[in-house]
């Protein structure tokens with residue numbers, strides 16, 4: 001992504017993946033005809049083997065205030081089991097931004113997917129909180145670089161805050177790795193406003209360019225303070241779980257079927273409508289995860305168009321959303337994964353009206 005990112009920066013809402021091999025002038029021409037190409041966006045998603053992805057309708061947004069653009073839809077890889085091919089198809093369709101983490105066990109498959117094309121893909125990974133002491137941090141990054149098969153990580157994120165390790169130590173290690181060229185940009189994930197401010201102070205000379213946070217049409221917790229803070233301070237919000245981990249959880253909270261109504265009116269799918277809702281926010285990009293090429297390409301089609309203000313207002317008023325409080329957050333954090341699975345299964349046995357209350 002390094003070279004193309006620079007030329008994309010001059011065209012903030014243009015076709016990120018087209019930068020792969022089109023010249024700047026050809027890219028401008030492509031941008032002008034993009035609206036006419038909406039219907040064939042998926043049909044054009046094939047030429048990955050040629051190393052090109054032209055005329056995708058994927059739009060780009062600036063990462064923080066870096067002047068570098070990334071696609072507004074990236075590929076999430078937590079619990080990803082689809083192999084390298086679906087990811088390559090997503091890259092070819094314009095989603096040349098992949099999110100992984102040392103804890104996901106998917107860095108190697110991401111490395112496989114970007115082999116030979118890594119210069120054209122923006123790679124984001126994460127260090128786990130137990131590795132925030134400086135020597136562990138460096139070892140984690142070295143392991144991620146080996147797994148990914150790259151010399152640089154485009155965006156390195158702290159996966160969760162870890163109050164047990166001084167943030168100055170962690171950010172010092174991060175800053176050294178930027179100096180050494182092993183990391184290009186610094187980001188965080190699941191950080192509150194206060195945690196973000198402390199991390200930025202500790203990082204000093206480099207900016208924190210992104211905060212990865214849960215955000216979707218039924219979980220709007222971040223709208224209270226961290227989303228506006230990021231917007232005001234030029235920090236990109238990378239929205240995780242934009243489909244709430246399972247689209248049915250979202251449709252459960254849509255008793256009057258407004259998502260299906262808007263999908264019919266726009267000619268898009270419900271998943272595309274829901275993802276588009278997230279990226280309608282100025283500084284938000286989304287990273288849905290899908291195992292199949294079909295879902296990945298469908299999700300890429302959530303870019304290249306916009307819900308109208310009226311449609312957004314309808315979704316806001318008719319979908320039952322929630323703002324999680326600190327107790328919710330703590331309960332989720334403390335609940336062991338095995339218990340979480342049981343809770344999800346139990347929830348799915350409830351009638352729809354009750355499922356909505358515990359989504």
Ligand SMILES: NC(=O)c1ccc[n+]([C@@H]2O[C@H](COP(=O)([O-])OP(=O)(O)OC[C@H]3O[C@@H](n4cnc5c(N)ncnc54)[C@H](OP(=O)(O)O)[C@@H]3O)[C@@H](O)[C@H]2O)c1
Nearest residue numbers: 076077078189240241242243244245271288289290291295
């Ligand atoms: N920083 C963090 O703490 C954190 C936490 C959670 C997630 N994340 C990141 O965010 C990414 C996405 O979040 P997520 O994995 O939690 O959930 P998500 O993207 O909201 O939902 C994933 C689920 O939606 C399904 N799906 C995908 N596309 C679909 C479509 N077009 N139609 C219907 N269903 C579709 C997937 O099924 P199939 O796979 O079968 O297609 C999968 O079951 C993760 O992969 C990870 O990279 C970060």
